[in-house]
Amino acid sequence: xxxxxxxxxxxxxxxxRRDLINAEIANLRDLLPLPPSTRQRLSQLQLMALVCVYVRxxxxxxxxxxxxxxxxxxxxxxxxxxxxxxxxxxxx
Numbered sequence: 001x002x003x004x005x006x007x008x009x010x011x012x013x014x015x016x017r018r019d020l021i022n023a024e025i026a027n028l029r030d031l032l033p034l035p036p037s038t039r040q041r042l043s044q045l046q047l048m049a050l051v052c053v054y055v056r057x058x059x060x061x062x063x064x065x066x067x068x069x070x071x072x073x074x075x076x077x078x079x080x081x082x083x084x085x086x087x088x089x090x091x092x
Contacts, residue, residue, distance in 0.1 A: 029039050
């Protein structure tokens, strides 16, 4: 195997990896609960940031639900409202 073959193989592997990453990002884009026109305008960085916020929010509320249920709040008693999420200022 000469040097040219090794370089060509590396380029092919890099392209395949980029294509796989782009396909997964497209899958994430389709999962966001936003209108299609809005989803298509998002950059990959914006998309990943929104996915992270959405997952964190889902985890936060899921943990709050489990804590309330484990404390006996699921039996018709009035449940306490969870504390509000911190506001994101976008100035980090």
